[in-house]
Amino acid sequence: MKKLALIALLALTACREETAEIPAPVEMTAAAVGYYCQMDLLEHPGPKAQIHLKDVSAPIFFAQVRDALAFERMPEQNDVITAIYVSDMDRAKSWAEPGADNWTLAPEAWFVMGSKQAGGMGADEMVPFATEAGAQAFASAHGGKVLRMGDIPDTAVLAPASGPAPIAAPDDADADYLERLKAATKGS
Structure with a gap:
């Protein structure tokens, strides 16, 4: 009888689906730098994000929520993401001060x-x-469309970001590049 009970217990344990515990968000401090820009996040306005990866003790932070969503959706990204937190702008003091600890999943x-x-x-x-x-x-005050995370199209986060126009290169930039390329390949 003991053997049968032990076998039943082992079978139930083997069938039980393991549920991973979601890590808690980490307060943003001056030590938090953006994953892509490596800049102090507290110096930039607007909402932020943090992503927790399996077997990594500290989250990676993002200067913009868009960047975190892009990281999560990049085809080459193969880390196991255990949680993504974003600033809860409902509780933000202002756009300039989105908050260091007001995170939402x-x-x-x-x-x-x-x-x-x-x-x-x-x-x-x-x-x-x-x-x-x-x-x-x-959205009523600033325009835009309200969506859930899963409804945000990949093109909205993976396409090049709009923003200030890039600084134009001098007209001779291509010629300079070609001269440097020729010089670098002469020895090949």
Whole structure:
């Protein structure tokens, strides 16, 4: 009888689906730098994001929510993501001070896409809110469409970000490049 009970217990344990515990968000401090820009996030306005990866003790931070969503969707990204947190702009003091510890899980958030408000790095932003009412109020004031994370099209986060026009290169930039390329390949 003991053997049968042990076998049944082992079978139930083997069939039980393991549920991973979601890591808690980490407060943003002066030590938090953007994954792509390596800049102090507290010096930039607008919402931020943090992504927790399996077997990595500290999250990676993003200067813009759009950047975190792009990271999550990049075809070459193969890390196991255990959580994505975004600033809850419902609880932000202002656009300039989005808050260091007012995070909400991205899959549960409401996002405003296409507003007139640029993100912390000057590009288009996906502005997150913990409530649909907060997102709707922001969209009414600043334009844009309210969506859930899964409804944001890949093209909105993976396409080149709009923002300030790039500084034009001098007219002779191509000639200089070609001369340097020729010089570098002469020895080949």
